[in-house]
Amino acid sequence: MGLLSKLFKSSAPELPRIPGGSFTLDAKGNLVSSTVPTWFPPSHLHDIGHNIVAIFRDAQQAQLQLSELIVHYGALKLTARELRGGAIIFLSPKNAQSSVAPGN
């Protein structure tokens, strides 16, 4: 693997960390609970939560009453459930090993 070491050591930038866990926002937009790692800024959790709540609210106005949202990102799956005006949001990073398998 000497060749591979030579090839990849210079082109291996540090990967950004992707948070996993869940958090809950109440109907007033307050962060009620969170299991997301503390290195992830709470302000980002607020931003994410508010946007998700807004998506549910606007969907209702468009006559698309949604109770759950599943968002497939390249490296993460986000699942959000509507909770009486608030939301519980699950962040599930995808397994890096499985996502790189050829043919997937």
Next chain:
Amino acid sequence: MQTETLIESSHVESSPATPVRRDKILLVDDQNELLDMYKEWLVNLPSRPEVQASNTGARAIAMLDSEPFDLLITDLRMPKMDGLQVLAIVRRKFPQLRLVVLTGVTDEAYRSRAYAMGVDLFCQKPTTKEEAQAFEACIESLLGREKDTGGFRGIQSKSLMDIIQLECLSQSSSVLRITYQAFEGKIWVQAGDVIDAEAGVMTGEAAFKEIMSWKTGTFEIMPDEPNRTRTIHTSYHGLLLDSAQAIDESDTKHQKSDTDVAKATGSPLAKFSRFEGVEFVLETGAEGEAPRAYAMENAEVVAGWTKQTRNRLRGIGNLLHAGFLGHVQGVGLQRHVTLSEHDKGALCIGFRRDMTPEQVLLTTKQIFTKWVS
């Protein structure tokens, strides 16, 4: 001006007393540094193949004309003649040649198109050691399989049903890997019985029936996995009969062509309503373009929500470093919706509420592939 370079083949010492024919690989990429790197890498595979390289498609075809190769590995993005053009020519002129695409292009549409052209493997250019090792294993497997077991190519005239019947009648134990457009499915056969299947998130009989509904694609027979847990207990006769019946019903329902449906309804989106469970379809184009919809009343409002939701979710993705935004599923009490985006706009599809999230996602992927192409 681009220079055409023919890189000399690599040779590995072998005993003159045992003249074993080594596999020959032809690499095609417009970047000479990458060619050198891949070449150095491939000659060290356990089967010690002979590797030659070309930095243009035209040169590669000339090399294939002048001597036989076992495997062609090509990039997609190349000046003058791109990888898809190379594949089209090569598939026609050298049907026995195994084809691998090694590219930095991540667009699923290219993957589908490449597989539709009959490539054996579509790989992203490896960026980590793990990816490199996985790619190396795939190439070795492709070379080894042909050498050890022989086998026929060009059996497109046989349906998947025929293949499964053959596997079961011969009491084989194997894993069939089937690729259809952007989808991949597997069917496990043990001692002539179908014991399990997997298609995306679907498993068991549901997955088997889903795979059987795919009318085209490619497949390969992989080694048996003896420890696979059995989830299908119906005999293969029963499974195939059920599948044949479902296909017949589907054909009857879908006998009108897409063009007929578009003409009859006046909407090019109407063809998507023939997919199971679809209630409405909405397409939003570029900025300022009016949305196009089929079977929905408040298209403008939903189009606005679609656009705003995509923007919000992209923002969330950036905060999370989550990568590209793929399909979005909304689960509702009255109906489910999905959002998918592409360079040409976005697609919002409404589904009946009795559809499972797995069925919704699978159907969305099928419609999206058709829409993009």
